[in-house]
Amino acid sequence: MPDITTTPTRPRPVPSAPRRRRHGLALAALTAGALAVPLGLSPAAAAAPPAAPAAARQAASTVSTTSTTSTTSTTSRDRDRFSPRGTFTANWTRAQALKIAADRSNTKPLVPENFPLMTEKVWIWDTWPLTDLNMKPLSYKGWNVIFSLTAPRDIGFGDRHWQARIGYFYSRDARTWTYGGHLFPDGESFGSREWAGSSVHLRGDTVQTFYTASGRDNGGIDPTDALQRLATATSTIHADSKRVWFSGGRDHRIIAQADGTLYQTLEQSQSGPIIYAFRDPFVFRDPKDKKVYALFEGNNAGVAGTNRCDRKEIGPVPAGHDVPADARFYTGNIGLMEATSRDLKRWRLLTPLLSAECVNQQTERPHLVVKDGRYYLWTISHTFTFAPGLTGPDGLYGFVGKGLRSDYKPLNGSALVMGNPASAPLMTYSDYVMPNLLVESFVDTVPTAAGGVRFGGTLAPTVQLRVDGARSRVVGTRGYGYLPEMRNVGGRGGR
Ligand code: FRU
Secondary structure: OOHHHOOOOOOOOOOOOOOOOOOOOOOOOOOOOOOOHHHOOOHHHHHOOOOOOOHHHHHOOOOOOOOOOOOOOHHHHHHHHOOOOOOOOEEOOHHHHOOOOOOHHHEOOOOOOOOOOOOOOEEEEEEEEEEOOOOOEEEEOOEEEEEEEEEEOOOOHHHHHHHOEEEEEEEOOOOOOEEEEEOOOOOOOOOOEEEEEEEEEEEOOEEEEEEEEEOOOOOOOOOOOOOEEEEEEEEEEEEOOOOEEEEEOOOOEEEEOOOOOOEOOOOOOOOOOOOOOOEEEEEEEOOOOOOEEEEEEEEEOOOOOOOOOOHHHHOOOOOOOOOOHHHHHOOEEEEEEEEOOOOOOOEEEEEEEEEOOOOEOOOEEEEEEEEOOEEEEEEEEOHHHEOOOOOOOOEEEEEEEOOOOOOOEEHHHOOEEEEOOOOOOOOEEEEEEOOOOEEEEEEEEEEOOOOOEEEEEEEOEEEEEEEEOOEEEEEEEEEEOOOOOOEEEOOOOOO
16 A cells, blocks of 8 residues: 555544454464555565575466476467466566656646545545446446545545545446445454455346455554455445445455465565555456456565566666665565356466566556457556666556466556656556546645645546557546446436
8 A cells, every 4th residue: 555655644543333253264463563664674674685585485486487398389388378377477577667757648637736525524545436347337227336445534644544445426427426435334344444446247236346355354443454355245236316325245255365375475575665465356357268357466475585586577677777685575466366156256366467576566456458359457556666776656557468368568668657747746546447548546645836735535537548559648637537437237217
């Protein structure tokens, strides 16, 4: 989580909602201060000697490009490696990231300090539309519906992560949103707070939400608790001519946990400099094999700092580019898992699709657009999560490939798609690209003329992107929080 290190906080004890006691799966042991690391290299990490790869790290197939058997033909071997269940992981290399350069085509238009608020009630940040499994934003009975992480607006902006709940909004014109409240009843979700995810309309009035169960169950407000698991629950959506509401949301289930072999566990991450990740599930159906998968944000498995930056992670860097030893602590990846039951309640972890090892610690909120047979893989990241020796703006990064698991190439050579302007480096965050290439995000921290800042916690102007093969450019804005449906379900009875 990005901005907890960059936004001033006003610590204020707020009692959390009573939570139902759960007896979930066994938790990794936590050490106090697990989350005290986002501020830079922890003393332990900084002092750690350059280590040989640990057994756990070697066992991970995350960046393996070794062949299988010598008797297998290249074609069938490639087919295996590049199938969604295969072992190939693309790399975002240091050589590519070194090409990051801001210009007009990849810089977001300035958000003025007098931006409007969607609601006075809650801070709003990571937001996603109701979609179908084909990733298209939906309206239900004529109502556009979106989901956002929310927290009461009377707590400090930086404190919101520890009290996050998924809220929902509805709108007829996809511009003026009414806050509907929390998606799930109090005390039902796993963890101590609900972090980002996706919500898919399955059939009739059933909506299944996939979210990050952040923190241990019933943990209260505890910023040192970095546990993250992936969870799901189903809700029933209702709409009449006046409003949209949800019922249900009581059948919560943990669907994935970091395994330590493909994805780093909390325990393995302890000596790392920045909070580890196992979060932000994005559920979709691959148009090629018609199976249902989820992308998510992970870190490569193994004890933090026990890996080395190797050639495929570094790439063809210019002569004289040094790789600082601490770059090895930055191991972000875009994870993949597949649904193994029709009700999308059982899942299996697969090898990560993309590794940012030695480049960036956080590849947050990964999501996908499939256009003209090309797979566009999007993620968001921060300046402060780039490995030493690299930098890039807070913003949207993207890759293009021929299939779900493929040799992804960074858009524009570097992966930078659009970042905040240098004059407002924390202006907006958490970009989400819809199949119509409209990109929504939230207003984070906007500098004011008086020399201060105004916190946003509301949706930013939607940006229109143009993509042509492996190139992209920002072509304009479409108004605050514009997230129009691409398909309606349930008839138009809500009108
Ligand atoms: C991105 C993010 C997500 C996470 C949420 C926590 O803004 O860090 O990865 O789910 O915020 O608040």
